[in-house]
Amino acid sequence: MLRELMNTKFRLLYLEGGVRFTRHLSRSIFSVLTFAVFAYLTYAVVEFATSYLIVQAKIGLFLYHRLLALALFVFFAIISIANILVAFVTIFRNSETEFLHTLPISPVEIFVSKFLDSFLYSSALMIVLILAAVAGYAGFFGNPIVAIVGVLFSILPLIISAACVGAIMLLLVLMASRWLSIKALVLGLTLIYAASTYSYVVLNNPFRLFTDVMKYYPHIDKYLGVLDPKLDYFAPSFWSANYFYFATTGNLWGATISASIVCAVAGFLFYVMVKLAQRHYEEAYWVAKHKLFERRVKALADPFVQGAGRRRGRISLLRRDFLLFIREPSQTFHFAVLMALIGVFLMNLFEMRIYLPDRFIISSAFTLIYAFNSFLIVSLAVRFVYPMLSLEGETMWLMRSSPVKLQNLFYAKLLPAIMFLSIVGGVFGLAAPSPFRNFHGLITVSTLYGAVGGIVFPSVVMIFGGAFVDYKEKNAVRISSSHGATVSLLVSVGIMVILSSVVFSQAILCFSSGGAAPVDESRAWILAFAAVAAFYVARLFGLRALKTDL
Amino acid sequence: MLELNSLTKRFGSFTAVNDVSMKIKAGEIYGFLGPNGAGKTTTIKMIATLLKPTAGSVLINGIDAHKYPEKAKQYLSYVPDQPFLYEKLSGLEFLRFVSTIYGMTEDRAAVSIREVSEIFEVTPWLGRRIEDYSQGMRQRLVLAAAFLHKPKLLVIDEPMVGLDPKGAETFKSQVKSVAREGAAIFMTTHQLSLAREVCTRVGIINSSRLVYEGSMQELSGDGVEELEKRYLQLTA
Numbered sequence: 138m139l140r141e142l143m144n145t146k147f148r149l150l151y152l153e154g155g156v157r158f159t160r161h162l163s164r165s166i167f168s169v170l171t172f173a174v175f176a177y178l179t180y181a182v183v184e185f186a187t188s189y190l191i192v193q194a195k196i197g198l199f200l201y202h203r204l205l206a207l208a209l210f211v212f213f214a215i216i217s218i219a220n221i222l223v224a225f226v227t228i229f230r231n232s233e234t235e236f237l238h239t240l241p242i243s244p245v246e247i248f249v250s251k252f253l254d255s256f257l258y259s260s261a262l263m264i265v266l267i268l269a270a271v272a273g274y275a276g277f278f279g280n281p282i283v284a285i286v287g288v289l290f291s292i293l294p295l296i297i298s299a300a301c302v303g304a305i306m307l308l309l310v311l312m313a314s315r316w317l318s319i320k321a322l323v324l325g326l327t328l329i330y331a332a333s334t335y336s337y338v339v340l341n342n343p344f345r346l347f348t349d350v351m352k353y354y355p356h357i358d359k360y361l362g363v364l365d366p367k368l369d370y371f372a373p374s375f376w377s378a379n380y381f382y383f384a385t386t387g388n389l390w391g392a393t394i395s396a397s398i399v400c401a402v403a404g405f406l407f408y409v410m411v412k413l414a415q416r417h418y419e420e421a422y423w424v425a426k427h428k429l430f431e432r433r434v435k436a437l438a439d440p441f442v443q444g445a446g447r448r449r450g451r452i453s454l455l456r457r458d459f460l461l462f463i464r465e466p467s468q469t470f471h472f473a474v475l476m477a478l479i480g481v482f483l484m485n486l487f488e489m490r491i492y493l494p495d496r497f498i499i500s501s502a503f504t505l506i507y508a509f510n511s512f513l514i515v516s517l518a519v520r521f522v523y524p525m526l527s528l529e530g531e532t533m534w535l536m537r538s539s540p541v542k543l544q545n546l547f548y549a550k551l552l553p554a555i556m557f558l559s560i561v562g563g564v565f566g567l568a569a570p571s572p573f574r575n576f577h578g579l580i581t582v583s584t585l586y587g588a589v590g591g592i593v594f595p596s597v598v599m600i601f602g603g604a605f606v607d608y609k610e611k612n613a614v615r616i617s618s619s620h621g622a623t624v625s626l627l628v629s630v631g632i633m634v635i636l637s638s639v640v641f642s643q644a645i646l647c648f649s650s651g652g653a654a655p656v657d658e659s660r661a662w663i664l665a666f667a668a669v670a671a672f673y674v675a676r677l678f679g680l681r682a683l684k685t686d687l
Numbered sequence: 688m689l690e691l692n693s694l695t696k697r698f699g700s701f702t703a704v705n706d707v708s709m710k711i712k713a714g715e716i717y718g719f720l721g722p723n724g725a726g727k728t729t730t731i732k733m734i735a736t737l738l739k740p741t742a743g744s745v746l747i748n749g750i751d752a753h754k755y756p757e758k759a760k761q762y763l764s765y766v767p768d769q770p771f772l773y774e775k776l777s778g779l780e781f782l783r784f785v786s787t788i789y790g791m792t793e794d795r796a797a798v799s800i801r802e803v804s805e806i807f808e809v810t811p812w813l814g815r816r817i818e819d820y821s822q823g824m825r826q827r828l829v830l831a832a833a834f835l836h837k838p839k840l841l842v843i844d845e846p847m848v849g850l851d852p853k854g855a856e857t858f859k860s861q862v863k864s865v866a867r868e869g870a871a872i873f874m875t876t877h878q879l880s881l882a883r884e885v886c887t888r889v890g891i892i893n894s895s896r897l898v899y900e901g902s903m904q905e906l907s908g909d910g911v912e913e914l915e916k917r918y919l920q921l922t923a
Contacts, residue, residue, distance in 0.1 A: 452787075453783075453784055453787035453788065454788075456784075457773065457776070457784055460775065460776060460780070461773060461775050461776070464775035464816075465775060530771070531769075531771035532771045532772060532773055533737075534735070534737060534765065534767045534771065535772075535785070535788075536788075537735065537736055537737050538735040538736065538737065538760060538763060538764075538765035538842075539760055539763075539785070539788045539789060540756075540757045540758070540760040540761045540788070540789065540790070541757070541788050542757055684739075686737070686738045686739060687732065687737040687738065
C-alpha cells in the first residue's frame, strides 16, 4: 500500500510539475535559471573557499574537515527544526492526511508516506545546493568518486537522520501534550535545540581548535582525533565530515567506517521513528487534530468595532490579518522561535569583542555579521511575507465581491511587514558594528543599510509571493517552503550579496581611516531608488495576484 | 439593478459563457438554471467580479462592475457555492468584519448583526470559532453575512447546500422579504422546486448559451412537473 501511495505521489508530482511548467513558462524558466545560477555560485564559492583555506591560509586538511563538521552540524539542526514544522502541517494537519485516514490504509503507512512527502516537498533547494557544494569540494580535490559516494552514503543519510530526529521530536511533543501544556513543551524543545547547538559550537570553538591544531604544525594534514571532544562522536555530522576527510586522504577503511556509521544512524533513527509511529501516530494525529489547539473564543466580540468610516475598513483588514496570524499556532510558534534566535544573536553581538589587526579581515568579519543579519531578515520575509497573498486562499471570494480596494488589502499586508522588518534591520544595524573597535563611524551606514534591507527584502519576496500565488494551499508553512518561496529566497540572497559588497567597501573605508565612514551619498540614493523600485514592483505583482481570476 | 451585456468568458479555446445578456429589475427574484458545466457559476463569478469577462459587461445599479468595482460592489452581496470562511475568527468577528468592509457604522452593524443572527439562528454559535462550525452552520453564517448590509443585489450560487429544512425555509422567506423591500436576487439552483417556489423570472443556460428567459409562470405552468419537463426539453 505504501508503494502505491508513493507511486501516486511521484506521478502527481511529475504531472503537476509538468503542467505547471508549461502553463507558466516564463515563470518556470526564471526559476530554473535562478536555481542554476545559485548552484553555480555555490559550487564556485565552495571551491574558492576550500582553495583559500587549504592553499592560502594553510589550515590543513584536519582543521578544514572539522570546520566542515561544524557546518554540517548547523545544517543538521536546521533541517531537523524545519522538519518539525513541515512534518506537523504535512503529517498531522493536512486535508490529504484526513482523506487518507478514511481509506483502509494503516496509520503507519500514512505516516511514512507523508513523512517522505514532507521531506521531498521542502528539499528541492537543499538538494540542489548540497550537490553543488559537494561538486565544489570535489572540484578542488579533483576526486568526483569521493563526492558521488559522499552524497549517497554520507550527506543523504545525514539529511534523513535530521528529518527523522525532527519527526521523532514532533511525535514525542504531541504525545506529551496530553499531560503538559503545549507552550511548555515547545519552550522545552526550543531550549533543547538551542542548548545542544550552543554546546556543540562552544565545544568545537574554531579559534581554540585552530590554536590546538597549529601546535602540530607542519603535520596539520594528519588525523588529530585526540583533539576532538568525545561528545562529537554522538553527532552524525561528525562522521559525515570524517568520511570526506578519510576519503580525501586515501584512507578507505576510515571512510568506509565513517560512512557506515552515518548510514547506520540514519537506519536506526528511521527504525525508531517508524516504531514510534506504529505505536503512537494514530493517537498523536487525533491530539494534533482536535485536542492540541482546543480553545473557545470568549467575548472576542470587539476587535472590529472601534474607529469609523473608511479608516475603520482599512484598520479592520489589519486586525483580521493580525487575528488570523496570532491564532494560527504554526505561525506564532515559528515566529517566536525566530524572534528568540534574533534576540540571542543580538545579545551576543552587543557582548562580542573582535580584535583583528588586518583591515581586510576585520572588514570581512563586519560584512559577515551584516550578511548574517540580512539573512535573518530574508528568512523572516520568506517565512511570513511570502505566504501573505496566498493565505487569502479560498476566502478570497469575500474580498473580491465586497467593495474593498484591493490596493488597501495589499498595503495592509506589505506595509506592516516593511515597518517591522525595517525596525529589526535598523536594530541589527545598530548592533552589527559594536564588536569592533573604532566602530562609531559605521553605525550610521550599518543602520541605514539594515533598514533598507527591511524594505527591499520583504518587497522582493512579495514580488514572488504575487507571481507564484497559490490560493488553493492554505498552510503557511507549506506555502513558504514551496518552489516560488525558494526562488524568492535565492533572489533575495543575491541582493543580499550585492548589499553586503557595498557594506564591505564602506567598512574598509572606516577601518582604514580609524573610525570615520561618511555615508556615500550617491550610493544612498541608489539604495533609496532600489527600495522604492522594489516596493512598486511588489505592488504591481501583488495587485495582479489579487485581481487574478478565481 | 443588474444588467449583463453580451457577457462572454473563454478559457483558452473553451467558451464557458457565450454572449449572455439579461436585465434584472429591483424586486425580482431571478432563477438561473442549467445542467452541470453549463456556465452558471462562471456567469455568477463574473457578476461578483471574481472572474474577468473576455467580452461584454456587468452593470450593477448602472455602474460597470469591472470598471468601477468598489463603487458597484457597494450594492452587491455574493454567496458562493462553497462557503470558505476565516476558520480562526469567531462567527461574531466575521460578521463584524463584513460590516466594516461594507462601511456600516458601528450602531447600524450592531443592530443588523443581532437581526440577521436571529433570523438565521446562528446567535448561540457566534462566540465560537468558525473552524468548529458544521457545513450547514457555515452556510447560515454566510447567508447572515450576505443579508447584513441590506444589499440591493444579492447573488447566490446554490443557496441550499448544507441547509436543513428549517434553514431552507428561513432562507426562502428572507429572500422573498428582501425582494419585497426592493432588492434584486440572482440565484442559481438545481432544485427546480425551490426555483418554482421563490423565483419570479427564470433564465436557463445550456452549453454556455442562454436558451430560455421568461417568467416562472410561463415556464412552469401549473406545477413542478411541467417545469421539470420543459427544463429537460430545453437542456437536452
